[in-house]
Amino acid sequence: MHRKEVAKLAGVSEATVSRVLNGVGPVKEETRKRVMEAAQQLNYVPSALAQRFALRRSGNLGVILPMLPKVNLFSTFYFSEVLSGIGITAKQRGYDLLMLFREPDEPRDYVNLFRTQKVDACIVLGAQDVPNERAALAELQDGRHPFCLVNQRFDGESFNTVDADHQMGSCQAVKHLAERGFKRILFLNGPAVYSNSLDRLDGYRQGIEEAGLTYDRSMVLVGNYSRKSGYKQAEAVAWLIREGRTDAVIAANDRMAIGLLQGLKELGIQVGKDVALIGCDDSDGARLTDPPLSSIQVPFYEVGCAAASRLLDTISDPRNSFAVKLPVKLIERASSAAVAFTES
Numbered sequence: 001m002h003r004k005e006v007a008k009l010a011g012v013s014e015a016t017v018s019r020v021l022n023g024v025g026p027v028k029e030e031t032r033k034r035v036m037e038a039a040q041q042l043n044y045v046p047s048a049l050a051q052r053f054a055l056r057r058s059g060n061l062g063v064i065l066p067m068l069p070k071v072n073l074f075s076t077f078y079f080s081e082v083l084s085g086i087g088i089t090a091k092q093r094g095y096d097l098l099m100l101f102r103e104p105d106e107p108r109d110y111v112n113l114f115r116t117q118k119v120d121a122c123i124v125l126g127a128q129d130v131p132n133e134r135a136a137l138a139e140l141q142d143g144r145h146p147f148c149l150v151n152q153r154f155d156g157e158s159f160n161t162v163d164a165d166h167q168m169g170s171c172q173a174v175k176h177l178a179e180r181g182f183k184r185i186l187f188l189n190g191p192a193v194y195s196n197s198l199d200r201l202d203g204y205r206q207g208i209e210e211a212g213l214t215y216d217r218s219m220v221l222v223g224n225y226s227r228k229s230g231y232k233q234a235e236a237v238a239w240l241i242r243e244g245r246t247d248a249v250i251a252a253n254d255r256m257a258i259g260l261l262q263g264l265k266e267l268g269i270q271v272g273k274d275v276a277l278i279g280c281d282d283s284d285g286a287r288l289t290d291p292p293l294s295s296i297q298v299p300f301y302e303v304g305c306a307a308a309s310r311l312l313d314t315i316s317d318p319r320n321s322f323a324v325k326l327p328v329k330l331i332e333r334a335s336s337a338a339v340a341f342t343e344s
Helices: 003-010 014-022 029-041 048-055 077-092 111-115 131-142 166-179 195-210 227-232 234-242 254-266 300-316
Strands: 060-066 096-102 121-125 147-150 161-164 185-189 220-222 248-251 276-281 294-297 323-326 329-331
Touching (some): 003 014, 003 029, 014 029, 060 300, 077 096, 111 131, 121 300, 161 166, 161 195, 166 185, 166 195, 166 248, 166 276, 185 195, 227 254, 248 254, 300 323
Parallel strands (some): 060 096, 060 121, 161 323, 185 220, 185 248, 248 276
Antiparallel strands (some): 294 329
8 A cells, every 4th residue: 555545535645645644744634634544544554664764764762871891781770770761662652772882082973973864862871071071962952953861960051851869869868867866977979070979969968967967078988889989998988987987878879889888898897787878779789788788769760761752752842851850769778777876
């Protein structure tokens, strides 16, 4: 069956049939209905490839990922959850995923993906607030190319973003510990080039102040979100615990928390007894540690779904800008269940 038969039955030109079925150009509602009824009556299903060609679209949703040495991104909880949400939503919307890995030092030429018609829109994961990244994203924005950022915000820019409320999460974690009598709460954060690190730090500070405690910059340590960086901090944290300067730790992700827990255990310090510990992500590993790790549950799968859905909506209407922030919640387990020991 061809468009010619649909046009004849509907009493319109083939060009009008093409405009209706591809959703381009002005068509009267009455005409649109006649064409759709004729297509349905004749069981006409337009070729997806032909539609894409007519619309000058690739049918691909691009996902830009960082290339991290010695890290399998697809086995990392954060990336696997976000990518699952993106992939399932894209498939439901008739799009394929095109994965694009970005080397740390390679130029960010994102606009070229659109110039070469490789993608119709792109989602950027692992973006850092550095000058070349800002410039590449601003170029996309100036060219009105549909894109969005996941788990990253650039202050002063109006980029489309989907994120979780990381500030709320670390604030909740501090309050949870303070309610159990912990007063010397240390924070192990990630690098400042990620906006979620800044948000988590703001939440930690907010929680400290709302609990009536004093914010102390020396109680903030920095890792790089890897298990190894958490493990490396164990010696410094152990010293603070033995000196009575720390009785609880909040880590900005589970990987660092698990590394810290392992390191402290090797140094003879028992998490859940000698010190309370809370992670962030509520990854599968949080349930498997000894003791099980309290963690801030972040809906990364839902973040991926929202990013793909909202972004694909902007293809038909670029005015649909968005800044989505999803709620988080603290999952309490044995690593923070004890009440702080207080001297009489």
